[in-house]
Amino acid sequence: MDKTKSSYQEDKALVLAAQKDARAFGGLYDKYFERIYLFIYKRVQDEAVAGDVCQDAMLKAMHNIKKYEDRGFPFSAWLYRIASNEVNLYFRAQKKMVTVEVEDKHVKSVMLEIKIGSEESESDQDKLMKVLSNLKPEHVEIIELRFFMQYSFKEIAEFYEITEANAKMRLYRILDKIKKTWETNS
């Protein structure tokens, strides 16, 4: 049995136990805490905030574990989605602007993909950041996953519980939107 298959089986057993008794959620908590924490940290870039958001996400998962249905996707995808929703809720609730830093190599890769501006130009990079900042959190999420967190299309598909083709379509639709906004602003 390969690693993915055994992890899938292990998760299945842990989920079943947690569905019977919420206190058994501890197994899943221990297994996924660090991964979920890092996922949140990369998006909020603050240790304490990531800790709080992670706790909220885990609480939601524990509360809703009975509603979880195995649709053939990894259990982690369900957890990541809850965590991502919590991150979006966190940003929505902030009255002050929260600054999120993006490495320039990731910004360049977005510019290369959409074919806009000159990727070496700092003003063009800043302009793209402005366009991204004005997007809805749900829309910018897929950009973060693909370009800032280096997710493969397979991982994005698992995250949204869709096919890889649909994941590609969803991403390119958002990239198209970014390109149009960029051109309108030029």
Next chain:
Amino acid sequence: MRKYKVNREQPVKLPSKEAMAKYKDFSRLTHEYDNVVKRPKKPLYKDKKMFIFIIIVALLAVLIARSMAEEEAEEETPSGTEATE
């Protein structure tokens, strides 16, 4: 609300395992879960609306019981005409 900014200097540092461990606390999670799931522990008599509702129900029950007892008592006592016959 969030604003993106290009980081042209050094890559964003990820927190260490020790830093992450500070936030890992399953007992806190179960405590929060209990608060969400369990019924409020506020006693009924401390809930004003519920207290008034219970008093009204109790009063109605007493009144109904009394009127029923009176009706039964009237049925049991024979009337004056029946007694002379």
